[in-house]
Amino acid sequence: MKLLAFIEFLRGRLRTVIRICLGVLAALVVLDAIPGLVHKEGHAHTWVEAHLPGFWAAFGFVGCVVIILASKAYGHSGVMKREDYYDE
Amino acid sequence: MTSEFWLHPALILLAGAAVLPLVPSAFRRPFLLLIPTLTFARLWSLVPGTFGEIRFLDWTLVFGRVDALSSVFGYIMGLMCLLGTLYGLHVKETAQHSAAWIYVAGSLGAIFAGDFLTLFLFWELMAFSSVFLVWFRRRPESLAAGFRYLLVHTAGGLSLLAGLVLHSNGTGSWTFDAFDVSNLDAGAWLVLAGFLLNAAVPPLHAWLPDAYGEGTFNGSVFLCAFTTKTAVYALCRGFPGLDLLVPLGVAMALYGVVYAVLENDSRRLLAYHIISQVGYMVAGVGMGTELAINGVCAHAFAHILYKGLLFMGCGAVLHMTGKSKFTDLGGLYQRMPWTFLFTLIGGLSISAFPLFSGFVSKAMIVQAGFESHLLWAGFLLNLASVGTFLHTGLKVPYFIWFGRRNCSEETWNRASEPPGNMMAAMAAMSVLCIFVGCYTPFLYNRLPYRTEYDPYTGYHISETLQILLFTAVGFFLLLKKLEPEAKVSLDLDWFYRRGAGLVMRVARGPLQTLDTWVGELYRRSGLEPLMRAARGMGRFDHRIIDGAVDGLAASVRGMGGRLRSMQRGSLQESLTLAFLAAAVVVAVVLLTL
Numbered sequence: 001m002k003l004l005a006f007i008e009f010l011r012g013r014l015r016t017v018i019r020i021c022l023g024v025l026a027a028l029v030v031l032d033a034i035p036g037l038v039h040k041e042g043h044a045h046t047w048v049e050a051h052l053p054g055f056w057a058a059f060g061f062v063g064c065v066v067i068i069l070a071s072k073a074y075g076h077s078g079v080m081k082r083e084d085y086y087d088e
Numbered sequence: 089m090t091s092e093f094w095l096h097p098a099l100i101l102l103a104g105a106a107v108l109p110l111v112p113s114a115f116r117r118p119f120l121l122l123i124p125t126l127t128f129a130r131l132w133s134l135v136p137g138t139f140g141e142i143r144f145l146d147w148t149l150v151f152g153r154v155d156a157l158s159s160v161f162g163y164i165m166g167l168m169c170l171l172g173t174l175y176g177l178h179v180k181e182t183a184q185h186s187a188a189w190i191y192v193a194g195s196l197g198a199i200f201a202g203d204f205l206t207l208f209l210f211w212e213l214m215a216f217s218s219v220f221l222v223w224f225r226r227r228p229e230s231l232a233a234g235f236r237y238l239l240v241h242t243a244g245g246l247s248l249l250a251g252l253v254l255h256s257n258g259t260g261s262w263t264f265d266a267f268d269v270s271n272l273d274a275g276a277w278l279v280l281a282g283f284l285l286n287a288a289v290p291p292l293h294a295w296l297p298d299a300y301g302e303g304t305f306n307g308s309v310f311l312c313a314f315t316t317k318t319a320v321y322a323l324c325r326g327f328p329g330l331d332l333l334v335p336l337g338v339a340m341a342l343y344g345v346v347y348a349v350l351e352n353d354s355r356r357l358l359a360y361h362i363i364s365q366v367g368y369m370v371a372g373v374g375m376g377t378e379l380a381i382n383g384v385c386a387h388a389f390a391h392i393l394y395k396g397l398l399f400m401g402c403g404a405v406l407h408m409t410g411k412s413k414f415t416d417l418g419g420l421y422q423r424m425p426w427t428f429l430f431t432l433i434g435g436l437s438i439s440a441f442p443l444f445s446g447f448v449s450k451a452m453i454v455q456a457g458f459e460s461h462l463l464w465a466g467f468l469l470n471l472a473s474v475g476t477f478l479h480t481g482l483k484v485p486y487f488i489w490f491g492r493r494n495c496s497e498e499t500w501n502r503a504s505e506p507p508g509n510m511m512a513a514m515a516a517m518s519v520l521c522i523f524v525g526c527y528t529p530f531l532y533n534r535l536p537y538r539t540e541y542d543p544y545t546g547y548h549i550s551e552t553l554q555i556l557l558f559t560a561v562g563f564f565l566l567l568k569k570l571e572p573e574a575k576v577s578l579d580l581d582w583f584y585r586r587g588a589g590l591v592m593r594v595a596r597g598p599l600q601t602l603d604t605w606v607g608e609l610y611r612r613s614g615l616e617p618l619m620r621a622a623r624g625m626g627r628f629d630h631r632i633i634d635g636a637v638d639g640l641a642a643s644v645r646g647m648g649g650r651l652r653s654m655q656r657g658s659l660q661e662s663l664t665l666a667f668l669a670a671a672v673v674v675a676v677v678l679l680t681l
Contacts, residue, residue, distance in 0.1 A: 007421055058558070059470065063562075064563060068566050
């Protein structure tokens with residue numbers, strides 16, 4: 001039951017948890033810009049990756065938004081039906 | 089007739105499946121663990137070579153082709169069988185275990201098959217045994233889904249068989265080796281279609297979410313591992329470097345993601361993510377480089393573990409609460425915290441977080457794409473990774489264990505941690521997922537080609553963490569948009585689900601009318617004249633023919649009576665005397681000569 005207590009502990013301090021997460025996100029982008037830590041030469045495949053710090057962060061965020069919005073638009077265009085659609 | 093005996097690992101499972109119903113219930117649990125353990129030990133002990141060659145009519149069946157490629161697939165299948173059986177250990181119905189073992193035996197048989205005929209044999213065994221894992225759920229929906237699954241796989245099997253016969257007649261060889269991918273003959277295309285159907289490549293994919301969402305709680309744990317990954321093995325063996333597979337694989341990786349956004353049933357969501365993940369593998373086969381093929385094998389290995397774990401987690405929720413839809417669940421972390429943790433580990437593994445199994449396998453395929461200068465493939469596969477984390481890492485855990493509590497009172501009261509064997513299986517899977525992610529030689533040393541690949545570079549870690557964590561930002565910002573909706577999403581199975589209804593309506597309406605009309609026409613124009621003719625014939629028969637026959641019979645009888653009066657005694661006596669006389673005459677003649 002210790003696990004449950006731990007989850008409750010985190011949920012009780014949700015604001016702090018979110019602040020820490022935001023700090024981690026910022027740190028990720030900052031660290032990505034330090035050449036000593038992230039060797040881009042030989043690893044980056046394209047120009048934008050090598051020269052734009054936080055390129056993959058933007059890719060992840062924009063990709064996520066696009067996937068959700070595009071899929072939902074597709075779903076609501078007539079693909080999603082009532083649950084008993086096939087029972088008729 | 090046969091070469092020296094080689095113990096096929098599938099044989100252990102088949103024998104086990106046959107004996108299982110006879111095992112007394114007191115010994116059943118140890119027996120259930122013993123058979124997969126023996127199978128796994130046998131798979132571990134296999135040495136490379138070609139074994140189990142049997143001459144049959146004009147063919148040479150090769151049951152045991154053990155090489156680097158088949159070994160790595162065989163190993164992970166054996167491991168999965170052991171953990172899958174452990175997960176369902178408390179299931180009392182022995183037929184369920186037998187069906188699962190026969191299914192695994194089919195997969196192992198296909199993997200070690202060295203010729204097409206053996207491949208086909210085990211390929212079909214897989215289809216016909218796995219359908220029971222759906223039927224045993226015993227809902228009316230499961231029965232229908234099982235029949236659809238069987239029909240689709242029968243069609244795929246027929247395509248495979250037709251292709252094999254065509255191809256082998258052309259080349260004169262039944263050996264299962266790589267096809268000439270630069271110049272595929274008609275037979276090879278049909279074989280490819282059969283393989284792609286089992287790998288659930290759109291548009292031949294709709295059977296997968298249909299059946300896996302309807303399987304029993306532990307049946308789907310087996311289903312999610314074997315059929316698609318056996319097909320990936322077959323593609324690896326038969327079609328490495330076929331360019332067409334790259335766009336197909338990438339499309340499939342994204343297709344699964346789109347449908348996973350819409351899906352309300354947790355297990356169907358996971359099923360759509362099988363399509364997505366197998367997409368990486370299909371694309372990797374298409375790239376065909378050593379790194380790509382290594383990546384395919386590594387990803388199949390990792391995938392079987394984390395997808396099995398995810399199906400175990402959602403299966404545990406289904407088993408305990410009877411529910412699998414997000415609109416019936418939510419907030420369960422208080423009741424099933426450990427199941428949550430295990431499922432989360434599966435989610436982090438499939439999302440390829442550093443230190444988890446997907447991280448060390450998926451990257452090889454993406455890297456191979458970039459190295460083959462297929463930049464679009466590399467970027468789109470990374471986009472699919474975004475979708476993977478979005479659903480499997482975030483949506484599934486969030487909407488089952490957190491989020492709004494949609495559970496009914498009954499569901500909430502039923503919810504609790506599953507039995508110990510299920511917990512043990514999930515714990516073992518979790519440990520394996522993390523172990524594979526942390527200690528790369530365990531996986532990399534089993535791959536078909538030697539590899540110097542190192543996933544833990546600063547760049548790769550930075551790239552992955554950025555993609556994934558900023559996906560999480562998008563998830564929480566658009567959480568309202570992602571609220572589950574109690575809907576079904578139409579997929580290409582519409583054509584045979586509603587399409588069949590359409591055919592029936594056409595059959596009942598226009599076709600039935602046409603049939604009645606033709607029947608009437610036939611009766612008026614054909615049947616009635618025929619009846620009249622028949623009556624005429626009857627009269628002719630009665631008056632003329634019967635008269636003649638009767639007359640003949642009467643005269644025969646009269647003759648018989650006259651003969652009888654001529655005879656002195658019984659016919660037998662006379663005949664015996666006649667034969668005796670004849671015998672004496674013959675004997676005399678022979679002796680005097």
